Amino acid sequence: SSSEADEDSESKHQELEGFEESDEEPEESRPMVRRSARIAAGSRKKDPDFMYVMAQFSVKQGLKKYGDHAKDAVIKEFVQLFKSKKALRPVRKQDLSKDQLKKVIRSSMFLKEKFDAFGTFEKMKGRLVADGRMQDRRIYQNLKSPTAKIESIFMQLSIASRNRLQMGKIDVGGAYLNAYIDDKDEVYMEVASHIAKILIEALPELEEFVTDRGTVIVKVEKALYGLVQSAALWFDTLTLFLKKDGFVANELD
Numbered sequence: 001s002s003s004e005a006d007e008d009s010e011s012k013h014q015e016l017e018g019f020e021e022s023d024e025e026p027e028e029s030r031p032m033v034r035r036s037a038r039i040a041a042g043s044r045k046k047d048p049d050f051m052y053v054m055a056q057f058s059v060k061q062g063l064k065k066y067g068d069h070a071k072d073a074v075i076k077e078f079v080q081l082f083k084s085k086k087a088l089r090p091v092r093k094q095d096l097s098k099d100q101l102k103k104v105i106r107s108s109m110f111l112k113e114k115f116d117a118f119g120t121f122e123k124m125k126g127r128l129v130a131d132g133r134m135q136d137r138r139i140y141q142n143l144k145s146p147t148a149k150i151e152s153i154f155m156q157l158s159i160a161s162r163n164r165l166q167m168g169k170i171d172v173g174g175a176y177l178n179a180y181i182d183d184k185d186e187v188y189m190e191v192a193s194h195i196a197k198i199l200i201e202a203l204p205e206l207e208e209f210v211t212d213r214g215t216v217i218v219k220v221e222k223a224l225y226g227l228v229q230s231a232a233l234w235f236d237t238l239t240l241f242l243k244k245d246g247f248v249a250n251e252l253d
Contacts, residue, residue, distance in 0.1 A: 109127070
């Protein structure tokens, strides 16, 4: 009837109120694209029903937003790498050959927010990573680092539940940094000048290693995050440790 048509038209008009006109094609006429792809490509306006969270910060962004919290995270990461884990060793630029200088790779420091169970900010966590894209993958014969299949994990949980066995999990802090790099595999890395300033402030004894560009060159002696061989080195280290302790690998996994 005409009254029902009028009501339907008025209802549609009310639904459209408050929405801005857009030149974009209707969703139905466009191919389906994952949300992550749309975000990466950029969009005209944000989805109000989607929470946008920046997972990582650069050091500059972190210092601007969190100040001393961010600086403390950077210092803590450097102390772990140079002192606790002894993963990095500073070297003088003049002591390196031309071939060694050509192989020096870049590094980046990322900061991440840490929250408690109630969503309250607790601290910042820093992580220095190597730019593995600058490495020559051809010199490495094996870069595999297998992980357990999800089916195998659930099967073990099922067996434990049926037999009333206790199971647990462990978190290895700075896991990769427990694996050593072979002495024959020389990896040199440069710490950028703006990060090196914080490094020298935290460890003033390293000031003699600062280059004319304000950077610091280090030799990487353990499997630093970002290196192409780090995952494989950690896998081999963990496997050897578990086998020595009596564990047996599942050949079918």
